[in-house]
Amino acid sequence: MAGLLLSSTEKVFIVHGVQEDFRSDGRSNIDYRPMELETDVVSHASGSARLRLANTDILVGIKTEIDTPKPDKPDMGKIEFLVDGSANATPEFEGRGGENLASSISNTMQRAYHSSQAFDLKQLCIVEGKQCWKLYVDILILECGGNWFDAVSLATKAALFNTRIPLVKALLMDGGNVDLQLSDDPYDFKFLDVGSAPLLVTLCKIGEKCVVDPSAEEESCSVISLIVGITGNSKSYCADKGASNITDVDIKCSTISMNGPGSLAPKTLKNAIHQGM
Amino acid sequence: MVKPNSSSSVQYCGSLSVARTDMVSQAKGSAYVELRKTKVVCSVFDPREIPHQNEFRQLGQLYCEVKFAPFSCPRKRRPYVPDVEEKALSVALRQALEPAVCRHFFPDYQIDVLIYILEHDGSCLAAAINAAGLALANAAVPMFDIITSCSVAVIGHQMFIDPPEIEEHIAKNSTEVNPGIITMSVLSQLKQISDFTQIGSMDVECVTKVMEVLLKECEIIVPNIQRVLVVDVVKNFELKKHLEAETKKREEILKKKMDEWRSLLNGQ
Numbered sequence: 001m002a003g004l005l006l007s008s009t010e011k012v013f014i015v016h017g018v019q020e021d022f023r024s025d026g027r028s029n030i031d032y033r034p035m036e037l038e039t040d041v042v043s044h045a046s047g048s049a050r051l052r053l054a055n056t057d058i059l060v061g062i063k064t065e066i067d068t069p070k071p072d073k074p075d076m077g078k079i080e081f082l083v084d085g086s087a088n089a090t091p092e093f094e095g096r097g098g099e100n101l102a103s104s105i106s107n108t109m110q111r112a113y114h115s116s117q118a119f120d121l122k123q124l125c126i127v128e129g130k131q132c133w134k135l136y137v138d139i140l141i142l143e144c145g146g147n148w149f150d151a152v153s154l155a156t157k158a159a160l161f162n163t164r165i166p167l168v169k170a171l172l173m174d175g176g177n178v179d180l181q182l183s184d185d186p187y188d189f190k191f192l193d194v195g196s197a198p199l200l201v202t203l204c205k206i207g208e209k210c211v212v213d214p215s216a217e218e219e220s221c222s223v224i225s226l227i228v229g230i231t232g233n234s235k236s237y238c239a240d241k242g243a244s245n246i247t248d249v250d251i252k253c254s255t256i257s258m259n260g261p262g263s264l265a266p267k268t269l270k271n272a273i274h275q276g277m
Numbered sequence: 278m279v280k281p282n283s284s285s286s287v288q289y290c291g292s293l294s295v296a297r298t299d300m301v302s303q304a305k306g307s308a309y310v311e312l313r314k315t316k317v318v319c320s321v322f323d324p325r326e327i328p329h330q331n332e333f334r335q336l337g338q339l340y341c342e343v344k345f346a347p348f349s350c351p352r353k354r355r356p357y358v359p360d361v362e363e364k365a366l367s368v369a370l371r372q373a374l375e376p377a378v379c380r381h382f383f384p385d386y387q388i389d390v391l392i393y394i395l396e397h398d399g400s401c402l403a404a405a406i407n408a409a410g411l412a413l414a415n416a417a418v419p420m421f422d423i424i425t426s427c428s429v430a431v432i433g434h435q436m437f438i439d440p441p442e443i444e445e446h447i448a449k450n451s452t453e454v455n456p457g458i459i460t461m462s463v464l465s466q467l468k469q470i471s472d473f474t475q476i477g478s479m480d481v482e483c484v485t486k487v488m489e490v491l492l493k494e495c496e497i498i499v500p501n502i503q504r505v506l507v508v509d510v511v512k513n514f515e516l517k518k519h520l521e522a523e524t525k526k527r528e529e530i531l532k533k534k535m536d537e538w539r540s541l542l543n544g545q
Contacts, residue, residue, distance in 0.1 A: 107368065
């Protein structure tokens, strides 16, 4: 993103390569780069994950807090995203420079997790109407190597998978006020069901074709990219349990948005969405 | 009780009821758009230097800001400080307008597009994009094409075009098969989609179907906008002719006076 100077010849090389389904690092248009994922890296957070996708490095930490649910949704918890681009990533992020990018990533994530079919907020409820868990998902961009949206969504899903929600041991109802006692045992917690948590797939339009997982050089050759958020099939995530009592959810789009100063022909949009699925 | 505006046989109706330019006299260009009950005012100002900017950029920037009036929303009063929703709308508006404007005509400058939503009854982004497109044209900012926008809410098996706020709220929180809202903005002549946002959980066939509906719907709005722009241009031409006629008259009077004084001076 920053300090990336590509000559026009290099750009032409990348564009022509993409037309032949062959990218500069040998991948095809639909291949991802190798990624390393590590969970439970931050000891003070309820859940954390670190994802390294070639040059992109994302660290996600999740904190849980007790909060009152919204009045029109008494049995649902809350989830809030905050994206922080640290100046380590690129000097452009210094101060408030990274705010635009950060707000667009957090908006997309918020939209993707909005639907109850994507992430069920009912599992965060403690006492209906009075207490619920609020998850603060803090995403830190450590290094920029292209393809933030995918990396952020992958790291978030891993961190949510890793999140430990303390179990409520005792409950005192004192005339409207609720007094909670959380279990002291560090091994006494429950995990969240993230089977259908959405993953974002970025399709970057270069020339006539769309590529998945663009590197930073490929991103600078493209004018527009399409981000599709796909909710998974929860059946494929629980291997041994009685899978018969879990409904078969088809893959669905939980959010679609475009990014970049360009535009798409409607046919290209349709093909790209199909490719993303 | 929810009253569906258009049932499963989708009715294509242009819900853009009012569109006017030259609303704000202080701005270079402005527009007022009503989409059902949603009322939006947009003003566009002259290009100015980008503040806090060191490097030179080949393309001009668009600075978009969307603001809700405190009395605009049905459920609660909007605070003065811009909240997450306003910032998200501003980003989305910028995303939609960037491909339409010829940014190479004002390198290293920025054009301010300021939107003020007076009443929020659903489809805010669609109304804002329509208003911004009109205002930019009114401000004589060079553009590639007319930009129009529309949104559809899907609840169960029914599609509602340009949903009012109640339907949007239901669509966002529904647990039926395919709940969701899609907003799309289109550059009509070039047949390009400049922005496509979807929220909710929908499968691919539903998304493709809604896209078809939205394309047709956006095309319906175009003649209305063209009419407004033509009226605007004709009005400006007539104003120019009128001004020129006035100028000629004044010049005649001045010339006569000058001749008088010259003859007086010479006669002295």
